[in-house]
Amino acid sequence: MDHIQEFSNNISLGGVILFTLGAIFLVGLVAHELGKRTGIPRVTILLLTGALASPNALDLVPPIMHSWFPFVSQIALCMVGFLLGEQFVYRTLMKSGKVVWAITVSESLGAALVVFTVLYLLDVPIVVAILLAGIAPASAPAATIDVVKETHVSGDLPKVLLRVVAIDDFFGILIFALCISIVEFLGGTSNFYDELLHSFWEIGGAVLIGCVIGWPMAKLTGRLSKGEPLLIEALGFVLLTGGIAELSGSSYLLASIVLGAMVANFASHHQRPFHAIEGISTPLLIIFFLMAGFQFDITQLHTIGFIGGAYILARSFGLIMGGYIGANLGGADPVVKKYIGWCLLPQAGVALGLALMATEKYPEYSSEILSLLVxxxxxxxxxxxxxxxxSLINARKYQSSVKQHD
Structure with a gap:
């Protein structure tokens, strides 16, 4: 035993970290190949692998890696936000903007209203029903963009999907703030307007930061050629934007999206910085998804119960029907109407983050909210x-069959 203890004491922390990172990247490679052969998204494989390696299962990961998750997730989501911003080119939005906004508003409200109605009818405490309704519209932009890239599907559906996911958080924050304000009002407290003002700053501050930093980035990008200087410049601006947004209490994801939109609209060679960031985002996203899996406790699945099942069905129905109604109101193509709601089902860390915010304000409901949301x-x-x-693959088949009939 003494020899084992002495050996463990002499293990280099740097060596452990290097070994773990190497293993993570190789697991990412295996997940990519396995995904191509099985049809299972790489995201799901990485999350499952992370869950199996977590302390709640096989416990294969050094404890120090768990402390990295907030830092890695912020960097990864800043890059995801910047890449999503490329979808917001003014000329393109003039063509599809009505569709995108109609779908986003409809699916967000649909998820919130259906979840509240179902939970309220099941005699869930009204405060819990309102808070869960506020969390329901939250999506998973990182997982969605990874699946779109992995499937290589082109056409209206993936374009609309990426734009909807990009501004989904905008409405998610507003709806959550409104739900918090309603709970405050029902409880007789005086924080109704404070909560709304805080949420408006979270959104408005992010837009302001993204615009202020995005303008010089757009102008500088056109003066740099491809290669290392452009990569350094792009990474510097993206991380600077995320850091300022986080320090100011606004949404770093939304700020990064606005930054990307500014570059997409005002840079003379706007595709270069997006290619640069996309090239280095893949390894970070592999770490991000595996670490997200580390946070999962598969043993918590038994806590879902009847109410959890009702929440899953209600959120799914609200998103699918809301997406369909919004696509119809916006005059979207048939393939978008048919599949957009199904593409919006992933839900990840944003929902858990909102759940933690809710339980901090209302600790008396923490066990009910967290046990269900986890x-x-x-x-x-x-x-x-x-x-x-x-849904994306079926949409591709649907478009092919329509072209053949034409």
Whole structure:
């Protein structure tokens, strides 16, 4: 035993970290190949692998790696936000903007209203029903963009999907703030307007930061050629934007999206910085998804129960019907109407973050909210990308059959 203790004491921390990172990247490679052969999204494989390696299962990961998750997730989501911003080119939005906004508003409200109605009818405490309704519209932009890239599906559906997911958080924050304000009002407290003002700053501050930093980035990008200087410049601006947004209390994801939109609209060679960031985002996203899996406690699945099942069905129905109604109101193509709602099912860390905010304000309901959200988030994050992938591939087949008939 003394020899084992002495050996463990002499293990280099740096060596452990290097070994773990190497193993993570190789697991990412295996997940990519396995995904191509099985049709299971890489995201789902990485999340499952992370869950199996977590302390709640096989406990294969050094404890120090768990402390990295908030830092890695912020960097990864800043890059995801920047890449999503490329979808917001003014000329393109003039063509599809009505569709995108109609779908986003409709699916967000649909998820919130259906979840509240179902839970209220099941005699869930009204405060819990309102808070869960506020969390329901939250999506998983990182998982969605990864599935879209992995499937290589082109056409209206993936374009609309990426734009909807990009501004989904905008409405998610507003709806959550409104739900918090309603709970405050019902409780007789005086924080109704404070909560709304805080949420408006979270959104407005992010837009302001993204615009202020995005303008010089757009102008500088056109003066740099491809290669290392452009990569350094792009990474510097993206991380600077995320850091300032986080320090100011606004949404770093939304700020990064606005930054990307500024570059997409005002840079003379706007595709270069997006290619640069996309090239280095893949390894970070592999770490991000595996670490997200580390946070899962598969043993919590038994806590879902009847109410959790009702939440899953209600959120799914609200998103699918809301997406369909919004696509009809916006005059979207038939393939978008048919599949957009199904592509919006993934739900991840944003929902858990909102749940933690809710339980901090209302600790008396923490066990009910967290026990349900942890289990249902595992379900949505594992199976949501599978449904998104299936819908995108079916949409491609649908478009091909329509072209053949034409």
């Amino acid at each position: 289990g249902t988030t595992v379900i949505f994050e594992l199976f949501g990308p599978v449904i998104t992938r299936f």
